[in-house]
Amino acid sequence: xxxxxxxxxxxxxxxxxxxxxxxxxxxxxxxxxxxxxxxxxxxxxxxxxxxxxxxxxxxxxxxxxxxxxxxxxxxxxxxxxxxxxxxxxxxxxxxxxxxxxxxxxxxxxxxxxxxxxxxxxxxxxxxxxxxxxxxxxxxxxxxxxxxxxxxxxxxxxxxxxxxxxxxxxxxxxxxxxxxxxxxxxxxxxxxxx
Amino acid sequence: xxxxxxxxxxxxxxxxxxxxxxxxxxxxxxxxxxxxxxxxxxxxxxxxxxxxxxxxxxxxxxxxxxxxxxxxxxxxxxxxxxxxxxxxxxxxxxxxxxxxxxxxxxxxxxxxxxxxxxxxxxxxxxxxxxxxxxxxxxxxxxxxxxxxxxxxxxxxxxxxxxxxxxxxxxxxxxxxxxxxxxxxxxxxxxxxx
Numbered sequence: 342x343x344x345x346x347x348x349x350x351x352x353x354x355x356x357x358x359x360x361x362x363x364x365x366x367x368x369x370x371x372x373x374x375x376x377x378x379x380x381x382x383x384x385x386x387x388x389x390x391x392x393x394x395x396x397x398x399x400x401x402x403x404x405x406x407x408x409x410x411x412x413x414x415x416x417x418x419x420x421x422x423x424x425x426x427x428x429x430x431x432x433x434x435x436x437x438x439x440x441x442x443x444x445x446x447x448x449x450x451x452x453x454x455x456x457x458x459x460x461x462x463x464x465x466x467x468x469x470x471x472x473x474x475x476x477x478x479x480x481x482x483x484x485x486x487x488x489x490x491x492x493x494x495x496x497x498x499x500x501x502x503x504x505x506x507x508x509x510x511x512x513x514x515x516x517x518x519x520x521x522x523x524x525x526x527x528x529x530x531x532x533x534x
Numbered sequence: 535x536x537x538x539x540x541x542x543x544x545x546x547x548x549x550x551x552x553x554x555x556x557x558x559x560x561x562x563x564x565x566x567x568x569x570x571x572x573x574x575x576x577x578x579x580x581x582x583x584x585x586x587x588x589x590x591x592x593x594x595x596x597x598x599x600x601x602x603x604x605x606x607x608x609x610x611x612x613x614x615x616x617x618x619x620x621x622x623x624x625x626x627x628x629x630x631x632x633x634x635x636x637x638x639x640x641x642x643x644x645x646x647x648x649x650x651x652x653x654x655x656x657x658x659x660x661x662x663x664x665x666x667x668x669x670x671x672x673x674x675x676x677x678x679x680x681x682x683x684x685x686x687x688x689x690x691x692x693x694x695x696x697x698x699x700x701x702x703x704x705x706x707x708x709x710x711x712x713x714x715x716x717x718x719x720x721x722x723x724x725x726x727x
Contacts, residue, residue: 345646345654345707345718353663356549356639401666407600408632408669410688439601442688444637446549453538461538470546471686473594476601493664495603495635495688514538525538 352401352413356446359416359491366397369430371422376508377430379515379530380423387422394418395427396482409498416491417450417484424517428453431481431512435501441474444493449486451523454478455513463516463525466492479507483516485523545594545606549639552609552684559590562623564615569701570623572708572723573616580615587611588620589675602691609684610643610677617710621646624674624705628694634667637686642679644716647671648706656709656718659685672700676709678716 354361370392371384378384387393398415420427431453434441443452445466452472454462456479464472465485474480484490510532514525547554563585564577571577580586591608613620624646627634636645638659645665647655649672657665658678667673677683703725707718 345656347658348655348665349644349658349663353660356662401664403633403666406669408629408690410633410635410666410690412635412664412666412688436601440596440603440691442603442605444686451542462541463538464540465542467546469549470542471594471605472541473596473603473605476599493637493686495605497601497603497690498633 352399354399354414359414359447359489361399361414364399366399368397369395371395373430374422377511378422379425379528383423393420395420396429403498405499405501407497407499410495411498411500412493412495414446414491414493415482416489417482418489419484419487421518424519426483426485426516426518426523428483428516429481430504431479431507433479433503433506434496435503436497436499438476439497439500440476441480441494441496443472443474445470445472446491446493448484448488448490450482450484450490450492451516452480453483453512453514453516453525454480459513461514479512481512485516545592547592547607552607552640552682554592554607557592559592561590562588564588566623567615570704571615572618572721576616586613588613589622596691598692598694600690600692603688604691604693605686605688607639607684607686608675609682610675611682612677612680614711617712619676619678619709619711619716621676621709622674623697624672624700626672626696626699627689628696629690629692631669632690632693633669634673634687634689636665636667638663638665639684639686641677641681641683643675643677643683643685644709645673646676646705646707646709646718647673652706654707672705674705678709
């Protein structure tokens with residue numbers, strides 16, 4: 342062949358499970374949701390029984406340059422803490438004014454979003470659907486289905502993460518089960534931590 | 535429900551075919567490859583018979599802001615012009631210093647890349663594999679398989695496209711079939727248009 346460098350197989354994952362054999366995922370367990378769920382008593386009971394995996398994600402290590410893109414996959418497992426669906430912690434970007442795109446590969450979930458002014462959005466995702474998180478919106482993935490909720494994501498590589506704001510004050514809304522379907526309700530503990 | 539705006543179903547497509555019912559795709563036919571293939575005589579014969587669809591793509595209309603992301607899907611159909619596989623025209627970004635990410639959903643293809651200095655790269659993609667087009671690299675998708683090659687893509691929304699450079703001078707390399715497998719060879723017409 343003519344001189345052309347093969348860069349294949351940089352990163353891949355199963356479109357069925359979201360799992361990659363190419364690298365280690367970052368894992369978040371029930372214990373990582375302490376302080377983030379509505380019913381802390383039920384959470385503690387669950388942790389005593391088994392500190393289950395709630396979600397895991399793979400992120401490509403790219404330079405934090407405004408011309409680069411961070412990308413990877415996230416898998417949120419099905420389950421609930423009391424009536425509140427399993428979810429990721431969620432975050433703002435450290436550079437607030439950048440967007441993020443998600444593509445659902447498997448399962449059924451939603452992206453819950455809010456901006457600093459308190460506007461709240463959500464998008465329900467099934468395989469093939471894309472969610473666009475607008476600039477300035479914190480976002481969290483929530484599994485409202487019965488199988489793993491697998492997504493591909495991409496955002497500007499210099500955007501960074503601000504987890505602290507959400508860890509401190511929570512999201513304004515909760516996603517809970519009501520009569521077998523999801524409902525979005527006000528978070529009674531919002532801003533009170 | 536508490537006040538939270540439903541932004542669902544913004545855009546979705548079939549993970550089997552890449553086709554979306556939500557909007558119209560941009561389509562490129564054999565006639566759009568005039569001046570871009572090695573064997574123009576065979577191309578003209580094929581067009582006379584049937585001006586087949588070579589590829590189509592869906593692109594989200596987002597503001598051309600450095601904090602936004604352009605994203606969508608591209609479907610390159612299987613086929614060859616003589617021994618040269620069906621491919622997209624390919625482009626640099628108008629802002630040269632931005633990357634692009636691709637996720638293969640279906641089929642088998644490759645991304646062919648080159649920078650202005652003449653360095654050439656490629657990545658072979660199968661479902662679940664991701665390709666990262668580094669900053670400053672022109673890129674083209676090539677279907678080296680027997681079914682549609684479907685990819686999801688994302689890049690910084692202000693990056694723009696420069697198709698002209700490739701249209702004028704071509705890629706330095708061609709992707710052709712040799713004994714049932716792909717081979718990358720030097721483009722004898724490179725820079726001579």
